[in-house]
Each structure stands twice: as structure tokens, then as C-alpha cells.
Amino acid sequence: MPAKKYRVKLTETERSELMGFLNKGRASSRKLTHARILLQCDESGGTPAKKDQDIAEALNISASSAERVRQRFVEEGLESALNPKVQARFRSKKLDGAAEAFLVATACTNPPEGRAEWSMQLLADKLVECKLVDSVSDETVRTTLKKMRLNRG
Numbered sequence: 001m002p003a004k005k006y007r008v009k010l011t012e013t014e015r016s017e018l019m020g021f022l023n024k025g026r027a028s029s030r031k032l033t034h035a036r037i038l039l040q041c042d043e044s045g046g047t048p049a050k051k052d053q054d055i056a057e058a059l060n061i062s063a064s065s066a067e068r069v070r071q072r073f074v075e076e077g078l079e080s081a082l083n084p085k086v087q088a089r090f091r092s093k094k095l096d097g098a099a100e101a102f103l104v105a106t107a108c109t110n111p112p113e114g115r116a117e118w119s120m121q122l123l124a125d126k127l128v129e130c131k132l133v134d135s136v137s138d139e140t141v142r143t144t145l146k147k148m149r150l151n152r153g
Helices: 012-024 027-040 052-059 063-076 076-084 097-107 118-128 137-149
Strands: none
Touching: 012 027, 027 052, 027 063, 027 076, 052 063, 052 076, 052 097, 063 076, 097 118, 118 137
16 A cells, blocks of 8 residues: 555644534534544654544545545645535626627527528627627527527517
8 A cells, every 4th residue: 555645744733623623513524524534644643643444434434535634634724624625616607798688689680691590509600700709609599598588489
């Protein structure tokens, strides 16, 4: 088994903070588990650090969870190791208000020569052609028109 890449060495204040945190018991289960992981894999105390597999069995978690907590502690600090990582869940909108207004206005006009009606791809190409956006998919056009409750038929 390879040697641990991320070694946890808690200071006395960090260790006492984690012990106080566990003694209170008023936190999410995840935070308490992460505090227990850090205390058990601490190499600066008088007792030797436990292996990830032993910690995993004792706390009923996976060994990779213990490894991730150690890594986050070493790279980002105690606060980051205890708190959940905030993930960006939403992307910024591709079409702003002006582009949406242009899209709706274009969709309500007569289609180009040789076409019976506007397709989503034609509308997307028109937005790019008019340089309102660098690129846009036909699905973005469809969802935008649906959001506007625009009935083209």
C-alpha cells in the first residue's frame, strides 16, 4: 500500500476545537463525522494515526471519504474540511433580455424565403448572424420561447 500523500498534523488549538465541537454534538452528522476523521488520522498527537480503512470501518464510511477529508484539510484548511463544498449549480443565461426580445420578435415575423415557418435552428442561426451571441443551440432557443409561452402556431 502506498504511503499517505496527505498527512494531517493538527495544532493543539485545532485539536481542542474539534474535541469541543464533538462534545457539543450540535452540528450536522456530516460535520461531526469529518471532525472524527480528522482526529483519528492526526499524526501530531501522542497516538499514531489510523489507516483510512480502519477509520472507514469504525465510522461506517468509505475509505475514499476519509482520504478526501484529509486532502481537503491539507490543501484548504480546517474550515473547508468540516464544511460542505459549495458547488455552482446554475450556469449563467446565454440570452440576455435584449437577445430574448429579439428572438421573440424574429419568431413572430414571416419566415425566410423558401421556408414555411421558423425552425429552432434557423432562429439560433439568426441570433448568431446578428451578433447578439457568439453561439447558441436550438434547444436554448426552444426553452426560451417555451418560457415566454410563445405559441408560433
